[in-house]
Each structure stands twice: as C-alpha cells, then as structure tokens.
Amino acid sequence: MVGERGARKRRANGEESRRRILDAAVEVAGERGYEGTTINLVSARCGLPASSIYWHFKDKDELIAAVIERSFGAWLDAMTLPDADDAADPAVRARRRALGMAARVAKSLSDSPDFLRLGLMLALERRPEEPTARTMFLQVRKVAQDRLSAAIAELAPDLDPAAVRRVSHYALAAADGLFIAHEIGGDDVDLPGLFELHAHALIDTVDRLRDHADA
Amino acid sequence: MVGERGARKRRANGEESRRRILDAAVEVAGERGYEGTTINLVSARCGLPASSIYWHFKDKDELIAAVIERSFGAWLDAMTLPDADDAADPAVRARRRALGMAARVAKSLSDSPDFLRLGLMLALERRPEEPTARTMFLQVRKVAQDRLSAAIAELAPDLDPAAVRRVSHYALAAADGLFIAHEIGGDDVDLPGLFELHAHALIDTVDRLRDHADA
Amino acid sequence: MVGERGARKRRANGEESRRRILDAAVEVAGERGYEGTTINLVSARCGLPASSIYWHFKDKDELIAAVIERSFGAWLDAMTLPDADDAADPAVRARRRALGMAARVAKSLSDSPDFLRLGLMLALERRPEEPTARTMFLQVRKVAQDRLSAAIAELAPDLDPAAVRRVSHYALAAADGLFIAHEIGGDDVDLPGLFELHAHALIDTVDRLRDHADA
Amino acid sequence: MVGERGARKRRANGEESRRRILDAAVEVAGERGYEGTTINLVSARCGLPASSIYWHFKDKDELIAAVIERSFGAWLDAMTLPDADDAADPAVRARRRALGMAARVAKSLSDSPDFLRLGLMLALERRPEEPTARTMFLQVRKVAQDRLSAAIAELAPDLDPAAVRRVSHYALAAADGLFIAHEIGGDDVDLPGLFELHAHALIDTVDRLRDHADA
DNA sequence: AATGAATGAGGATTCATTCAT
C-alpha cells in the first residue's frame, strides 16, 4: 500500500498541489501581509512554479482570500469544542462558560492564527478597489461576531438585543486589540491573563447594563 | 509687487517641499500600507519628482517613519488639552477624568489618525528585517502607554504597579481594537458609545482589582 | 427516447469539437490578429480545454492556417454562383458580367470575411520565420487572382496576357484596399458604390490598354 | 566644438534616447505588428533597458502611436515637394500633376513606410478597447485623405463635392491596396506601373463622372 | 477523443534608488 501511494504520488495531483500552495501562502502572508506576499515567494516555498499557482487560483487576490477562508475554518473548528459543565445555577454556569471561552480564545490566539493577522492588516487598508481577500475577512469576522452575540445573549438572557449587540461589538473589538498586543509584545504579553481580565470586564459590563435597564 | 510675489512665494523652499511630501505620503500610506506606498505614488500626489523625495528623506523607510512621527505628534498635541475639573472628591474627579479622556480619545480616533492605522499595519507585519517605521511606531506607542499608566495610577492610587501595568495594557489594547472596529465599520460604529463602555469597564476592573488586593 | 438522445447528441464527437474550435478561433483571430490570438482565448470561447485544441491541431500556427482555409473556402463557395445572362453581344455580356461580379464581391466583402482580414494582417507582417498561416493566405489569394485573371481575359479576349496580369493585379489590389476602407469606416463606407466605381475604372482601363495596343 | 559635443554626449540625453527608442520600435513594429512588438525586443534593439523606455513613453500603446506619428510626418514631408510645371492649359497641367503625384507616391511607398504597414495592420484589428496607436493612424490617414481630396478637386474643378469625396475615397483605398500588393509580392510587383494605371483610371473616372453630371 | 495539471519562457510594467547636472 505504501508502495502504491509512493508510485502514484508524483505527477499531477491537483488536490495536493492546491494544499501545498495554500500552506506556503499562509506562511508567507502571515509573515509579510498582502502586498508583501509575492507569487514568487509562494512558489519558492511550495516548490511549484509560479505559473502552476495560477492554474489553481485566478490571481493573487483570490489566493489570499482562500488562505483566510481556510485558516478561519480551522480556527473555528478548534474553537468549537464541547463545553461540559455541571453547575446547577444557570447564572453560575454562564459565567463559567464565559471564562472558559475567554481562556480558549486566548489560547488559540496565542498561536497567532494567520487569518486574523492577515485579516486585520487587510481591514486596516483602504485601497480604492477592495480586494476579495478583505471582503472574505469581513465575512468571516461576521460569523465570529454572531457566535459571540449568541454567547452573550446566553450569559444575560434578559438583556435587550441592542445592548447585546453593543457588548458583543465591544467584546470582539477588544479581543482584536488583545491579539495585536500579543503580536507586538510576543510572549511578554500575558494573553490568558488579559483575556481573563476581559471576560470579567464583560461580565461586569453586562451586569451594569442589566441594572441600568432595571432601574 | 511682482518682485514681492517672487520673493514671497517662489523661492524654492525646502521646508515646504518636505511638508508637501509628508502630506502626500500620509495619504498614500493610510490607503495602502507600507509596501503599497510607493515613491512614485507619493511623487505623483505631491507634484515633486521622485528624486526630490530622496533629497529630503534617505529612503522609503525613513519617509514612512517620519510620517508616523509627525502624525503621532499632532495627535498627541490634540490629546493633551487642559482638563479643568473642580470636583471636591478626588475619586469622583478621577472617574470624571477617565470618562472625559475616553470621550476625547474616541473623538480623536474617529478621524482615523494615520499614524495609528499605519502603525497597526506595521505592527502586524513580521518581516525579516524590521523597518525603522515599525520601530518608530512601537516607540510612539510606548509614550501613549506611559500616559495611560499615569492616568490609571491616578484613578487608583492604591493599586500596585503590576496591576496598573496590566490594566493599562488591557486599556490600550482594547482601544486599538475599538479603533479597528471603527475603521472596519465606518460611522455605523458608535465609537464614543464604545469608549464609554470601555471607560466604565476599566473603572469596574480597577475597583475589582482593588477589592481583590484588599481581601 | 432517452437512449436516442444519448446516442444522437452526446457521443463525444471529434468533428463537432473541431468545428467549435475553428468557430472560436475565427472570432478571436478576426478581433486580434495572429499574435493576439491565444490558445487560452480560443479555449475560453469554445468551451473546450486548451489541451483539447492540441488534439485537433498541431499548434497555433496550424490552427490559424485552418481558419483561413475554411473561411476562404466558404467565401469562394458564396462567390461562385451561376451567372445567368442572355445578352446577345458578347462585349455587352462581359461588361454586365464584370459589373455583376463587382456587386457580388462588394456584398460578400461587406460581411468582412475573416480569411481576408486575418490574411491581410498576416500579409503585412514580416517576421523572420514565415508562419504557415501566411503561406496559406498567399496560396488562397493566388486562387482568387487566377479567377480574376480569367474574368478579365473574358472581358477583353484580345488583350495580351501580360496586360491581363497587370490589370488583374491592379484589380485585386484595389479590391483589398476597398475592403480595408470598409473595415475602417464601417457602414459609412458605401462599398457597393465604390466597387461599381472600381468596375467602371477597370473597364475603362481595359479599353484604354486595348486602344494602346491597337495604335 | 566637436570635442565639446563629444564630452557632453554620454549620459542622460533625453532627446537622443527617445529617438533611439523610436528608431528601434519602428524596426520591430514594422517586422511584427502591434502584438509582436515587445518592449524587450525594442529594448534589446536600442540598447536601453526596458525600464528606460517607460521613462519616455507611458506604455507600449503610446510608444507605437508615437512611432506612427513620426513615420507619417516624415513621409508627408517627403511627399510635399514643390511641383513645378509650366504647361499652359490648366487641364493638361492638372493631369500632369496627377501623374506626377502618382509617381511620387509609388516611389515613396516602395520604401514601405512603417506608419502605413503598421497602421494598416492596426486598422484591420477590431479589439474591444481601441489602442491609441490605431486612433493615431486613422487621424493621420484623414490628413492624407484631405490632401488627396484637394488634389482631385484641382484636377476636376467642376466636380461636385460628393463626387470628389467618393473618388478620393476610392483613390486612397486603392493606393492602400497597391501598397499591400507590393508588400506581398516584393519587387516583383511593379509599383510605379500600377500607380500609373491607377492615375489613369482616376482621370478616366473623373472624366466619366463629369460627363454624367453634364448629361 | 479528451482533459486536468503542469511548466519554462517571456509578457508588460513598476520598484526603489542613483547620479550628473
């Protein structure tokens, strides 16, 4: 069987070539951003000639969009783990959940997922013709936002939707910021600690907003 | 009169050329980031030939560093306004101060200052040879960080220095995130509202940390 | 019935693929000339993958030669229609014939036959290695030239062969020119009118040459 | 003085470089047409690096347009020679003039002026986005057309303007055709003889049209 | 009869930078 795989392998395996290209592109794009990612670099990194890259992807823009999509998908999978909890009080459970999620996010962001670094770089650009890759990131980010909204609604079932949206905006934005801080400061930055702070801050915020509404 | 005009305006003026170049570079770099900023584009935008840019700046890297420095300086000036407050209770005064500062930051970031957009883009990059411009941004960011630490220390004079540092890290990072959210969402994002949320969250956090320490 | 459809239509049909390729190639070559005609463009236009084109044609050169050949064949068929005429006087008949032919050519050239446009483009090129397609056009053009000589010989049976050749050269060349004028000017150019002028000019010319010879 | 020129020459002479580029481009474009003219070829032929060509011309299209413009200018200068004639009878003089002009055109076209070969190639193309070079040729051709109209009006002062226009269209188109015939056939084609035929044919045509009008 | 995948060469154009003036 091994022999067979070896024999069949070389020459024309589209699926695998595509993957190799994406792997290389992720690396390069993570290192140097959109403009800094040159097809030649990707080609050198993946071993396929530049022209082959164009067989698999229409152009650089589409390649990078695919990079973001794949990287986000992987991150989301890693993020979506079962969340066993046996606390009786639902409020307590929700709080624990929030803290658990924060810890999980902190951990996953410590690996500096490429879609996020790349995506934020793209998000900060304002070029005349919006690259597909940027659109892809914004799309992907909306998915994350929705998940977060759901989690907050669960944390505070009695909060009105507008407030939920506001808090989830805040929560996501701050998470971006913490990620960047970690990118800048490296491991000097205690990402788990900061995310714990963040989780508590959010819990406080939700409480405050609920009290406001009650009053 | 003709003589006067000649004297006043046309005398090839280094200072003004430099300014024109920086103005153009700010625009372009804000639109397209570090790699996307080409000397030719800057030249076209400011009307001076590319070679003239090299008379004023050693190379592209130095030009962009200058852009960041100048933009940050302007922002800091705008930020550092007198902060009259006549409240008797220092705790109340500190709280007001925090909220006022948050409002001021929110307002200033709404104009999407170029140093911050550019700087964050640079911060997210990880290229082999660190550009001067990135270093400049990190420097400049440290200044902002110090100011913030001072403000938080004032808000909570009894907090231990490590906690102050941690909170100020969190505060600055989240502010970056909010800025990015505004960059992405445009004016749909209620920056003042989010910064108010942020200020309250920080106040809560400081209180929480203080109680912890007391206990 | 299903079986019938399958049998009638889908049986991968070489003849039809060839035709589709040629159809696409005619279009593209008509638009962009020899160098501008890329296999990829033809492939996109005909729906077959580029590699399939190489199954039917040795290389690009041969493909374009085939285009010219087929287009000229079709044109010649359309040109060679019965030419009923019952005039008694052979001279009168010949004149009518000449005018009729001119009208027919004018009409056929108004549809801008691709072989001619493409062929003239190729004829104007002077590249080191003569493409097969050019040779094909020159061959095809010789056929047209011979037909024209025959017609002129009929118009003026007493004209010496050298003069016939000269006039037919002139006639063909001018026809090319009129075609080009129509290509340039579109339907603003009254091709039938110009060809009528041309026919009369030829008749006059033939007469003049005959008189010369007589004198 | 000679020494001074020599000393000043080398390094950075924009005017001369531009001329060298145009010279090379004329050669190449004459050989291979629009698409066949590559910047690299031009660069190799003129000795300047490809990037220098872009200092002098915005892009390939503009370069070729410039080639056409210059080549036509030169041709027109060569064409516009004094035309001394002392015949008494104006009709005789006009006829002589026509024949003289035909001879001159024949001779000039024997050198296969580049603007005409290139221009005709471009004229035959029909690409979606019209190249500047094609527009330039059509412009330049209009100038030639106007000159020709004037000459014909002089040859037949009593001919109505519409007829003059028609004849001049015919005359120019046929001239294009004769030029192409010469391009195809090389020196086997007796261009002066054909142009003489053409001139006579035009004179006959003008006469015929005048008689028609009289009748 | 056809095609998915690959590929080296070359396409136009732009880059940051330099240098003589």
Added chain:
DNA sequence: AATGAATGAATCCTCATTCAT
C-alpha cells in the same frame, strides 16, 4: 535645493506547449 534620466531587479500574470491519464 532640486530634477531629468537612467537602471537592475522585481512585480503579477499569460504564453504555447506537453504529458499522464
């Protein structure tokens, strides 16, 4: 203080063609 001209290296991307299946 400024600039016209030049340049080698790099950019993205397309080309004609091949080959295993």
